[in-house]
Amino acid sequence: MNIVVCIKQVPNTNEVKLDPVTGTLIRDGVPSIINPDDKAGLEAALRLKDAQGAHITVVSMGPPQADAALREALAMGADEAILVSDRAFGGADTWATSTTIAAAIKNLKYDLIITGRQAIDGDTAQVGPQISEHLGIPNISYAEDIQVEGDSVIVKRQYEDRYHIVKAKMPCLITALTELNKPRYMTPGGIFDAYREKEVKVWGLKDIQVDQANIGLKGSPTRVFQTFTKSLKAAGTVVQLDPEESADYMIEKLKEKFII
Amino acid sequence: MDFVLSKEQEMARTLFREFAENEVKPLAQEVDETERFPAETVAKMQKLGFLGIPMPKEFGGQGCDTLTYVLCVEELSKVCGTTGVIVSAHTSLGADPIKKFGTPAQKEKYLRPLVSGEKLGAFGLTEPGAGTDASGQQTKAVLEGDHYVLNGSKIFITNGGKADIYIIFAMTDKSKGTKGISAFIVEKEFPGFKIGTKEKKMGIRGSSTTELIFENCIVPKENLLGQEGKGFGIAMQTLDGGRIGIAAQALGIAEGALEETVNYVKERKQFGRPIAKFQNTQFQIADMATKIEAARYLVYRAAVAKDTQKRFSVEAAMAKLYAAEVAMEVTTKAVQLHGGYGYTREYPVERMMRDAKITEIYEGTSEVQRMVISSNVIK
Numbered sequence: 001m002n003i004v005v006c007i008k009q010v011p012n013t014n015e016v017k018l019d020p021v022t023g024t025l026i027r028d029g030v031p032s033i034i035n036p037d038d039k040a041g042l043e044a045a046l047r048l049k050d051a052q053g054a055h056i057t058v059v060s061m062g063p064p065q066a067d068a069a070l071r072e073a074l075a076m077g078a079d080e081a082i083l084v085s086d087r088a089f090g091g092a093d094t095w096a097t098s099t100t101i102a103a104a105i106k107n108l109k110y111d112l113i114i115t116g117r118q119a120i121d122g123d124t125a126q127v128g129p130q131i132s133e134h135l136g137i138p139n140i141s142y143a144e145d146i147q148v149e150g151d152s153v154i155v156k157r158q159y160e161d162r163y164h165i166v167k168a169k170m171p172c173l174i175t176a177l178t179e180l181n182k183p184r185y186m187t188p189g190g191i192f193d194a195y196r197e198k199e200v201k202v203w204g205l206k207d208i209q210v211d212q213a214n215i216g217l218k219g220s221p222t223r224v225f226q227t228f229t230k231s232l233k234a235a236g237t238v239v240q241l242d243p244e245e246s247a248d249y250m251i252e253k254l255k256e257k258f259i260i
Numbered sequence: 261m262d263f264v265l266s267k268e269q270e271m272a273r274t275l276f277r278e279f280a281e282n283e284v285k286p287l288a289q290e291v292d293e294t295e296r297f298p299a300e301t302v303a304k305m306q307k308l309g310f311l312g313i314p315m316p317k318e319f320g321g322q323g324c325d326t327l328t329y330v331l332c333v334e335e336l337s338k339v340c341g342t343t344g345v346i347v348s349a350h351t352s353l354g355a356d357p358i359k360k361f362g363t364p365a366q367k368e369k370y371l372r373p374l375v376s377g378e379k380l381g382a383f384g385l386t387e388p389g390a391g392t393d394a395s396g397q398q399t400k401a402v403l404e405g406d407h408y409v410l411n412g413s414k415i416f417i418t419n420g421g422k423a424d425i426y427i428i429f430a431m432t433d434k435s436k437g438t439k440g441i442s443a444f445i446v447e448k449e450f451p452g453f454k455i456g457t458k459e460k461k462m463g464i465r466g467s468s469t470t471e472l473i474f475e476n477c478i479v480p481k482e483n484l485l486g487q488e489g490k491g492f493g494i495a496m497q498t499l500d501g502g503r504i505g506i507a508a509q510a511l512g513i514a515e516g517a518l519e520e521t522v523n524y525v526k527e528r529k530q531f532g533r534p535i536a537k538f539q540n541t542q543f544q545i546a547d548m549a550t551k552i553e554a555a556r557y558l559v560y561r562a563a564v565a566k567d568t569q570k571r572f573s574v575e576a577a578m579a580k581l582y583a584a585e586v587a588m589e590v591t592t593k594a595v596q597l598h599g600g601y602g603y604t605r606e607y608p609v610e611r612m613m614r615d616a617k618i619t620e621i622y623e624g625t626s627e628v629q630r631m632v633i634s635s636n637v638i639k
Binding site: 031194 | 266272275278279308323328332
């Protein structure tokens with residue numbers, strides 16, 4: 001079985017601080033990590049490989065520094081790594097990103113594609129499903145458990161208040177949740193091999209078949225007009241009441257503001 | 261001169277740090293208080309290859325360098341000195357002499373399970389009457405046909421009772437002094453080999469430190485490590501490597517204490533402001549950080565020397581001497597900066613101070629390191 005896992009290198013948002021003056025993220029000195037949902041997707045693929053054998057190709061689109069994320073994936077046990085990187089791909093929104101990644105995946109053999117649900121630096125949850133659309137294959141999002149049975153996958157799909165057990169014939173795409181598993185650690189020898197014996201292939205514009213109108217900043221229909229940090233407009237009020245009085249108090253306040 | 265770790269060493273450091281934070285730190289206080297050997301951590305480290313980092317791939321090792329091994333011991337020791345020394349004693353004292361002096365058959369039989377972590381290693385040189393003066397060995401080995409018979413005892417053996425494979429030194433010819441000492445590979449199950457009293461220690465209390473007793477212990481002839489009479493050299497060369505591991509442990513303990521202290525002084529308020537705002541605190545922290553950085557380069561330098569030079573005794577001795585004394589000084593200052601809280605078990609710095617002390621003593625006291633260094637400087 002051939003599995004393609006898509007990963008994104010993101011700043012570790014646990015360690016990101018906001019510039020109090022400009023309200024922008026201070027990314028300097030913030031370590032980069034594999035996006036947590038993507039890492040769970042990789043671990044799911046590695047477990048399938050452990051259980052029944054599989055060839056895992058990890059794909060990432062990003063700047064040259066994303067090489068480190070791919071090496072980490074190799075050190076965890078992935079077989080092959082491809083960095084989709086070109087200045088022409090820069091500034092891409094989810095449409096342009098998914099178009100580019102799907103074009104890269106068309107160069108590969110795959111039965112199963114696993115992406116993370118969403119990245120912690122963008123939180124769109126769009127790229128995975130869009131890739132499946134570009135490739136014309138089924139998509140099962142929010143996977144909390146993945147089983148392979150013959151030529152199909154059976155996925156436990158998470159909802160707010162329930163699960164669905166969904167079966168789909170491969171090839172298909174699954175978006176993974178961090179709840180799927182606890183990703184394994186790398187091994188020291190795996191890290192050394194990832195740098196000394198394995199290769200991260202870099203694919204640029206010339207290596208994939210893609211309509212240039214749909215890539216990079218120019219091919220991105222999304223425009224960000226402004227970003228801002230939420231600020232408190234007024235101080236809160238603290239009242240000490242028993243539960244019943246609290247409920248009345250809240251209803252009164254909501255009525256005052258014409259909310260109810 | 262390049263002071264930058266390679267990309268793979270940097271990534272390995274990240275791995276060791278994550279493992280230490282997630283798997284080791286949560287147990288550190290309990291392991292210390294209850295004097296419990298953290299077997300579950302050793303099992304996890306075995307699975308991840310931490311017990312064979314600088315060991316050849318052909319025997320199931322990780323195929324990394326000594327510096328990467330040092331990074332591992334350092335990161336583990338930042339949060340738990342006990343865990344650091346388990347890895348150090350196993351790797352440098354248990355496995356390394358077999359890697360360096362073992363026959364192909366010995367490597368196959370003993371190095372392989374040691375570097376895969378399936379078996380734990382230890383090293384027995386010290387005796388009640390033979391500490392710094394290691395030549396005063398009383399344990400005897402007598403060749404009888406196809407085996408040696410060992411009689412005697414060892415004390416203060418790290419990983420004692422928990423290890424499966426022991427490198428044991430014994431006199432095969434008392435009349436020749438140090439040239440009468442030989443090294444043996446002894447399995448835990450060999451008849452006549454017993455684990456004696458477990459020491460109750462000031463620090464590294466989760467590490468198992470025991471006495472080893474040999475009563476007509478039968479050791480097959482093929483378990484002689486190196487040649488008969490060459491044991492003293494094997495011990496000294498092994499300790500050169502071991503000292504780099506202990507230097508890394510000391511460095512880690514000092515770094516851990518500094519990290520704890522930096523967090524504390526930013527939060528602890530006296531006279532209406534965090535104590536980090538007082539110049540005394542700032543100057544103490546500056547001295548701690550500077551000495552740690554100096555120790556770091558001596559330790560890393562010694563690690564690189566082990567992989568690139570034939571002899572590295574002086575580099576290892578300087579690294580251990582300095583890192584151990586820095587660890588003691590930094591942890592003592594850390595307790596002082598924590599004030600009364602630092603003296604309680606509510607904060608980890610008192611444990612770090614107790615753990616630091618042993619680094620000035622084992623695998624050659626600071627005085628022994630000074631002997632090694634001075635004998636190479638004053639020629």
